Amino acid sequence: MKQNKNxxxxxxxxxxxxxxxxxxxxPFNLQNPANQDEFRKGNDxxxxxxxxxxxxxxxxxxxxxxxxxxxKNAGAYDTNGGIISFTVEEDYIDLLDNNDIRxxxxxxxxxxxxxxxxxxxxxxxxxxISGQSEMHTSKILTSICxxxxxxxxxxxxxxxxxxxxxxxxxxxxxxxxxLTTQGAPVAITKIESEMxxxxxxxxxxxxxxxxxxxxxDGIAFAKEKVNDACSSAPLKYEELNAVEIKVMMSGEELQCxxxxxxxxxxxxxxxxxxxxxxxxxxxxYTTPLTIELNYGYSTSISKxxxxxxx
Amino acid sequence: xxxxxxxxxxxxxxLSFGCTPKxxxxxxxxxxTQGIVMNFMEDMPxxxxxxxxxxxxVVEIRNKGAYPQPNPITGWAINVINPxxxxxxxxxxxxxxxxxxxxxxxxxxxxxxxxxTSYNLEGGFDTVLFHGNIVDLSSRKIDxxxxxxxxxxxxxxxxxxxxxxxxxxxxxxxxxxxxxxCTVPPSxxxSGGQGAPVAVTKIEETTLANKIQFIIYIKNVGSGKVIxxxxxxxxxxxxxxxxxxxxxxxxxxxxxxxxxxxxRNPITLTKGERIVVCTIPKPTMSRSAYTTPLQIKLEYGYSxxxxxxxxxxxxx
Numbered sequence: 001m002k003q004n005k006n007x008x009x010x011x012x013x014x015x016x017x018x019x020x021x022x023x024x025x026x027p028f029n030l031q032n033p034a035n036q037d038e039f040r041k042g043n044d045x046x047x048x049x050x051x052x053x054x055x056x057x058x059x060x061x062x063x064x065x066x067x068x069x070x071x072k073n074a075g076a077y078d079t080n081g082g083i084i085s086f087t088v089e090e091d092y093i094d095l096l097d098n099n100d101i102r103x104x105x106x107x108x109x110x111x112x113x114x115x116x117x118x119x120x121x122x123x124x125x126x127x128x129i130s131g132q133s134e135m136h137t138s139k140i141l142t143s144i145c146x147x148x149x150x151x152x153x154x155x156x157x158x159x160x161x162x163x164x165x166x167x168x169x170x171x172x173x174x175x176x177x178x179l180t181t182q183g184a185p186v187a188i189t190k191i192e193s194e195m196x197x198x199x200x201x202x203x204x205x206x207x208x209x210x211x212x213x214x215x216x217d218g219i220a221f222a223k224e225k226v227n228d229a230c231s232s233a234p235l236k237y238e239e240l241n242a243v244e245i246k247v248m249m250s251g252e253e254l255q256c257x258x259x260x261x262x263x264x265x266x267x268x269x270x271x272x273x274x275x276x277x278x279x280x281x282x283x284x285y286t287t288p289l290t291i292e293l294n295y296g297y298s299t300s301i302s303k304x305x306x307x308x309x310x
Numbered sequence: 311x312x313x314x315x316x317x318x319x320x321x322x323x324x325l326s327f328g329c330t331p332k333x334x335x336x337x338x339x340x341x342x343t344q345g346i347v348m349n350f351m352e353d354m355p356x357x358x359x360x361x362x363x364x365x366x367x368v369v370e371i372r373n374k375g376a377y378p379q380p381n382p383i384t385g386w387a388i389n390v391i392n393p394x395x396x397x398x399x400x401x402x403x404x405x406x407x408x409x410x411x412x413x414x415x416x417x418x419x420x421x422x423x424x425x426x427t428s429y430n431l432e433g434g435f436d437t438v439l440f441h442g443n444i445v446d447l448s449s450r451k452i453d454x455x456x457x458x459x460x461x462x463x464x465x466x467x468x469x470x471x472x473x474x475x476x477x478x479x480x481x482x483x484x485x486x487x488x489x490x491x492c493t494v495p496p497s498x499x500x501s502g503g504q505g506a507p508v509a510v511t512k513i514e515e516t517t518l519a520n521k522i523q524f525i526i527y528i529k530n531v532g533s534g535k536v537i538x539x540x541x542x543x544x545x546x547x548x549x550x551x552x553x554x555x556x557x558x559x560x561x562x563x564x565x566x567x568x569x570x571x572x573x574r575n576p577i578t579l580t581k582g583e584r585i586v587v588c589t590i591p592k593p594t595m596s597r598s599a600y601t602t603p604l605q606i607k608l609e610y611g612y613s614x615x616x617x618x619x620x621x622x623x624x625x626x
Contacts, residue, residue: 171405171459251450283404
C-alpha cells in the first residue's frame with residue numbers, strides 16, 4: 001500500500017517536471033541571429049600601435065633595435081593589400097629590413113567577432129651621432145594605407161502617392177534617417193528621402209540625399225591609390241578625400257549625381273535617384289536601400305627615440 | 311413516499327421547461343457594429359523569418375455581421391446593381407517589396423461567408439492564404455535584415471437591415487377621447503447596432519398633414535471606411551476620394567409603403583453621420599393608431615485593414 005503511494009508521488013513529480021520542461025520549449029521562436037550589421041558600429045578601421053619597447057624610448061648609437069607594430073582591424077570590413085610604411089631620420093637611423101610591408105586583415109564578422117590582428121617587427125639601427133652632441137632625439141613615423149569599405153542597409157519607404165490623393169492607408173511614411181557610425185572611419189550620417197514626380201505621371205522617382213563624413217582620425221583617398229598614398233609618389237588633389245559611392249535599392253543601382261564624393265572639411269553629400277522610377281500603380285511599400293562606400297584610408301603614428309652616445 | 315417522489319419528479323419536470331433553449335424568434339442576431347472582421351492567423355506569418363524560404367500569410371475572416379442571410383428579404387426599392395458580382399468582396403495585399411517577397415498574389419476574393427443567423431450566432435468563418443517566397447537577400451546584395459510590412463485591405467459589399475416597431479397614428483392631435491393602442495414617442499432609439507458597420511441609431515416620427523415623416527439617423531459605427539457600393543470593384547482601395555467615399559443607399563418599407571427619402575440616393579455621410587428624411591402617405595383619418603414594423607435597409611461598400619510586420623533575417 002505504502003509502495004503504491006510512493007509510486008503515485010513519483011509519477012506526480014515526473015508529470016509536473018514534464019509540464020515545466022515543456023514550457024521551456026515554446027513554439028517556434030526565432031531569435032534574432034547576429035548579422036553583419038551587428039558589427040557595423042564604431043568609427044575605427046585599422047588601428048596601429050607600437051609594441052612595448054619596440055622601438056625603445058632610449059638607445060645607444062650604433063646599436064640595433066626593433067620597431068614593432070600591432071595592427072588590428074577594429075572595423076567591420078576586410079582589407080586586402082594594405083601597406084605599412086616607416087619613415088625615419090636617415091642621418092640617425094638605418095632600417096635594416098624591407099620598408100615595404102603588405103598586410104591583409106579580416107574585419108569583425110560572425111566568424112571573427114573581434115576582428116583580425118597581427119604584429120609586424122622590423123629591425124633598425126641607430127647611427128653614430130656625429131659632432132659635439134651627446135644625444136639626439138629622433139622621430140620614427142609609421143603610416144598605414146589600406147583599402148576600406150563602409151556599407152549600410154536601411155529600410156526606406158517608397159510612397160507612390162506623393163500628393164495623398166489616393167486616400168489610402170500607408171504602411172510607412174517617407175522620412176529622413178539619421179545614422180551614427182558603421183564600423184569604419186568614413187560614415188554615412190544621414191539619408192534624406194524624397195519622392196519626385198516625373199514627366200511621366202505614371203511613375204515616381206525615389207530620391208535620396210546621402211550625407212557622408214570622415215569620422216576617423218586619418219585621411220581618406222581614392223581607393224586605387226593605396227600604393228601611392230604610403231610612398232613618396234604625390235597624390236593629386238582630386239584623389240585626396242575621394243570616396244566612391246554605390247547605392248542599390250532592392251538590388252538595382254541608383255544613379256548618383258557624382259560617383260566620387262569629395263570630403264571637403266571631412267564631409268559631403270550626394271543625391272541619388274532611381275531614374276527608372278516606380279509605377280504609381282504600385283502601393284506604398286518598404287524596401288532596403290544599400291549604400292556602399294569604397295575608399296583608401298591612411299593613419300599614422302610616431303614615437304620619439306633618444307639616441308645616446310656610448 | 312411514492313407521492314413525494316412523484317411530486318418531486320413533476321416539480322423537476324416543470325423546472326426543466328425553463329431550461330429549454332430560447333426560440334429562434336427571441337434571438338436577436340442583428341446586433342453589433344461589425345461586418346467582415348479580419349485578423350492574421352497566429353504565426354502565419356511569424357514575426358521573424360529567414361530569407362530564401364517560402365512564406366505563408368493566412369488571413370482569418372469572420373462575418374460578424376448579419377449580412378448576407380440565407381433567405382434575403384426581397385421587394386426593396388433598391389436592389390444590388392451589380393448582380394453578377396461574385397463573392398462578397400476582395401482582399402488586397404500590399405506594403406512589401408515584391409522583388410524580395412515574390413509570387414504573393416496581390417488580391418484574393420473574400421469567400422462567401424454567411425452572416426449571423428438565429429442558427430449561427432457566430433457568423434461565417436473562413437481563411438484566405440497568400441503564399442509567396444522570400445528571395446535570398448544576399449542575391450540582391452542586401453546583407454542585413456529587411457522589415458517587410460504586410461497590409462491587407464478588405465473591400466466588400468454589405469447591408470444593414472434595421473427593424474423598429476413604430477406607431478402610426480393618422481390623427482395624433484385628435485381632441486376626441488379615443489382609446490389608442492399606441493402613441494408616437496419623441497424618438498425611437500436603436501442602440502447597439504444592427505449587425506453591420508453602418509447603423510441606424512435613431513428614428514424620429516412626425517405626423518404631417520398628409521404624410522408620415524421619419525427622420526432616420528445613420529452612422530458609420532465601424533472602424534473602416536464606407537464606400538459607394540457601385541464603385542467598390544473600381545476604386546477600392548486605391549482610388550478613394552470624396553466622389554466614392556461615405557456613400558450609402560437608403561431604402562425602407564412601412565405599412566405596405568416604400569419610403570420616399572431625401573436626399574436622394576446615394577446619401578453622403580459627413581464625419582461618418584447623416585440624417586435622412588423619409589415619408590409615406592398618411593393613412594385615412596378614420597383609421598385608428600396602430601403599430602407596424604418599419605424596415606430600413608442601408609446598402610454600401612465597406613473597407614477595413616490589418617497590418618503585420620515581418621522581419622526577414624539574412625541567413626548568416
